[in-house]
Amino acid sequence: MNIDDLKNTWNTDDSFEETPEISTEQRKRMHLPLEKIRKNMRMEFWSTVGIFVFAFGLIAVAPGPFKFKFYITILIASMVFVTFFFFSQFFKLYKNMSDTMMKTSESLQDLLHQFNLNKQYYLSFYLSFVPFLVCEIIIVLEFIPRPVPLSNLKIASILIGSLVIVMPLLFLIGKYWFKAFYGKYIKQIEDLLLELKG
Template sequence: MNIDELKNTWNEDIADKTPEISIEQKNKINLPLEKVRKNMRAEFWWIIAIFVFVFLVCSVCQPFKLQLYITVLVASMLIVTIFFFSKFFKLYNDISNTELNTYESLKDLVNQLNLNKQYYLSYYISFAPFLVCEILIVLEFIPWPTPPGETKIALILISSVIGGLFLLFLVGRFWFHRYYGRYIKHIEGLLEELRV
């Protein structure tokens, strides 16, 4: 057997093991992918609008020390957001330019979506320290009629942090499931259909 015959046999074996995705299946996959892309675009513009609004609010805060603390905190949040959105933008480009011709390419896409699910959850978790700092700043600058005791400040801080983290967790899970998770599950279901 010469090398050309061996190459042809190898290519036939690979072609037999990698099932092709039909046009009907591609259409089923493209609909949830388009929804994911649409939601990613919308979320990107909402985040920009939120940061513009927050920086405008920061510009009118008084006294200057409060304005400085909040501006630095929001700028730090913006840096974290830029980092994570660069990861999301990479996924956005990948799913926009994906050639879904084989089972393996669809499997790779599902792996990328699941990896970005972890990025998304990490994005929400990364806001925990910012939440703590915001609560500390607010507690420091609230004009109390009578200065509260240390125990009262500690109780307010601890309950606010626990409540805020729980709320952040719930909102993050709900948001991800509503705008991305159900479409990822749909694509994973199509992957399971192709496996059979």
């Protein structure tokens, strides 16, 4: 096969057809849910920063033994580190949503894939706090003075009971929070993509 035949084959091949473009009206419809998602992401970021600032401030002014305050501070600093990792992933999504290149259904499909990936990150984010909560419970059990010390059985019961309650609760809270703050807007974008494909 010579060069001219290759060129002709390339030009007549329709497998590389352009994906449907998003019209101006559809872009306007897409703008509202995307802006709501971005607004909720900003709100969540700043409220998380506020919670950590409040936690560090509370530890600084609260009375208590040095070891207790030091261990809690280290735990909260570790939580900040884990939170920073997850928020760096969310920030990539936030940045992609503001990208002006969202003109085809393919780019919209890619965005929905990122939403689904971030849903998994979101649930992982909530579950990643389980070890920190366990450590905090242990520190509280060890350092809070009591008139009668807790028995080994009672300490084990409190820890196991806390895990049994906290793990499913964090998972459910994460699912509910994602659905309430992002799910309905993602559904609107999915509907728009189906409309484009139909």
